[in-house]
Amino acid sequence: xxNHDRKVRKMRGTRTHGYGRVGxxxxxxxxxxxxxxxxxKKSKKSYxxxxxxxxxxxxxxDFEKKGFKRPQDITRIYQVNTLNIKDLDHKIEALVIEKKxxxxxxxxxxxxxxxxxxxxxxxxxxxxxxxxxxxNASKRAVEKIEAAGGNINLLSEIK
Numbered sequence: 001x002x003n004h005d006r007k008v009r010k011m012r013g014t015r016t017h018g019y020g021r022v023g024x025x026x027x028x029x030x031x032x033x034x035x036x037x038x039x040x041k042k043s044k045k046s047y048x049x050x051x052x053x054x055x056x057x058x059x060x061x062d063f064e065k066k067g068f069k070r071p072q073d074i075t076r077i078y079q080v081n082t083l084n085i086k087d088l089d090h091k092i093e094a095l096v097i098e099k100k101x102x103x104x105x106x107x108x109x110x111x112x113x114x115x116x117x118x119x120x121x122x123x124x125x126x127x128x129x130x131x132x133x134x135x136n137a138s139k140r141a142v143e144k145i146e147a148a149g150g151n152i153n154l155l156s157e158i159k
Contacts, residue, residue: 083117085141086124088132107131113155126150 011017019025031043040048048056092108095101101110112120112134120132122140129149136156137145145152 082119084123085126
């Protein structure tokens with residue numbers, strides 16, 4: 001058991017904790033990096049220039065790398081293309097002209113799988129009667145489409 005305070009308690013409030021000027025006693029702060037080319041101008045100049053004489057850059061020295069690649073478990077493996085019903089309400093006329101949707105009377109019909117849309121979301125309002133075939137749809141989207149007099153055929157369950 002210790003009968004005295006640790007030195008760090010005494011040093012609280014001081015900038016360098018007794019190690020002189022700023023930057024001393026800080027892991028790798030003063031030694032100019034770890035790589036073969038990292039900060040070579042600081043303390044590795046002779047080593048760098050000698051290697052350059054011998055045919056630098058060597059294939060093993062990949063000093064052009066920038067950034068990093070995010071791990072796969074963080075990035076999304078597949079992209080889900082979505083469409084809000086307000087956008088569908090605005091675009092349905094143009095889709096009929098492009099022959100991606102059809103119109104009979106005042107009812108539109110569209111298969112969103114053909115235009116690479118996997119899910120319909122319920123943001124906004126819909127005023128047109130639209131019959132939609134899609135893989136997924138939110139509950140709000142289904143409610144709003146049916147309230148407008150349309151119909152929705154899902155290829156999987158509601159989420």
